[in-house]
Amino acid sequence: MKWLSLSLLAGSADAALRFGCSTVSIQRLDPLVEPGKIPSAHVHQIVGGNAFNATMGTNIADEATCTTCTFSENLSNYWTAVMFFRHPNGTYKRVPLMQNSALPNGINGGMTIYYTQQDFSSNGNQKITAFKPGFRMTVGSPMYSVQPGARGNPGLRFVCLEDKSTRFPELPTFPDRPCRGGIMTVHHFPACWDGKNLDSPDHQSHMYNTVREAFAPAGPCPASHPVRMPQLAFETLWDTTQFNSMWPADGKNPFVLSYGDELGYGTHADYVFGWKGDALQRAMDSPCMFQACEDGRPLKTQSVQAMNACQVKSQVDEDLDGWLKHLPGQGEVDI
Numbered sequence: 001m002k003w004l005s006l007s008l009l010a011g012s013a014d015a016a017l018r019f020g021c022s023t024v025s026i027q028r029l030d031p032l033v034e035p036g037k038i039p040s041a042h043v044h045q046i047v048g049g050n051a052f053n054a055t056m057g058t059n060i061a062d063e064a065t066c067t068t069c070t071f072s073e074n075l076s077n078y079w080t081a082v083m084f085f086r087h088p089n090g091t092y093k094r095v096p097l098m099q100n101s102a103l104p105n106g107i108n109g110g111m112t113i114y115y116t117q118q119d120f121s122s123n124g125n126q127k128i129t130a131f132k133p134g135f136r137m138t139v140g141s142p143m144y145s146v147q148p149g150a151r152g153n154p155g156l157r158f159v160c161l162e163d164k165s166t167r168f169p170e171l172p173t174f175p176d177r178p179c180r181g182g183i184m185t186v187h188h189f190p191a192c193w194d195g196k197n198l199d200s201p202d203h204q205s206h207m208y209n210t211v212r213e214a215f216a217p218a219g220p221c222p223a224s225h226p227v228r229m230p231q232l233a234f235e236t237l238w239d240t241t242q243f244n245s246m247w248p249a250d251g252k253n254p255f256v257l258s259y260g261d262e263l264g265y266g267t268h269a270d271y272v273f274g275w276k277g278d279a280l281q282r283a284m285d286s287p288c289m290f291q292a293c294e295d296g297r298p299l300k301t302q303s304v305q306a307m308n309a310c311q312v313k314s315q316v317d318e319d320l321d322g323w324l325k326h327l328p329g330q331g332e333v334d335i
Helices: 002-009 241-246 279-284 304-309
Strands: 016-021 023-027 044-048 077-081 083-086 092-094 111-116 136-140 156-160 183-188 231-238 255-257 268-272
Touching: 044 111, 077 111, 077 231, 111 279, 136 183
Parallel strands: none
Antiparallel strands: 016 111, 023 044, 044 077, 077 268, 083 092, 083 255, 111 231, 136 268, 156 183, 183 231
């Protein structure tokens, strides 16, 4: 297989990308799980290129005209479920997003995205093969309503923030107390590819999960999925602090994800590759780390103003900002 042979013959690299993406849209669309459906079952917050739509083509890098991400050659899309606060009176309010303190000031909500080789700080010496045009995947599942393993899904976690720099401990469920600095959700994707399929019916089987906890080094890729790809991860910071004074008297967690999950086992995330040309491969072949990869070394960057200016118009006419009687798409059902 051509891609596989190239990945085995090429040399090693030490690349790691960390960058911010502003919010490009918050709406009920899901082109992977519910392609073409308007609206989809629950609300997502989306970052990346403006090609995001109910149905997406195989090469969105050719369709998008702008991106909300730091690197202007990165027209990929990344999305997660939205967090809501449930008031003791039964109404719901969408929780605002915050930017990560490690990123430039002024980013409009969004997420912090990582493409790493081995772990958060040291990296390794393996060859990393970039994703290909048309590649897509998901991690986690909203269908998980109970703990699916000893500690839930490895790499899918919540962090109760003391401040924006807090990273531990990582929890498999929502925090059970008000968090002084908000709540962070973390989504780590599998990094081993079968070398053949750009997608699979469940959007996961073409990948193999070697993720452990946090940014710990991943295990070796198995023979069934031999191609090591970038370790993709999302960090999303939610400003839950404005709701701390409204924490229920019984102490029960008041936060829910947009599909009605009040535990957190069903947290999930989606990715559609959309880097221009060989930009991501050049980055993975570079020794750069984090901000040292910017300003043409080797990736082109753009201003925060340009990131924030890129938007996708909502195709669903519904209130997402006021106090709501029920979660959008969830009807009048009391969850």
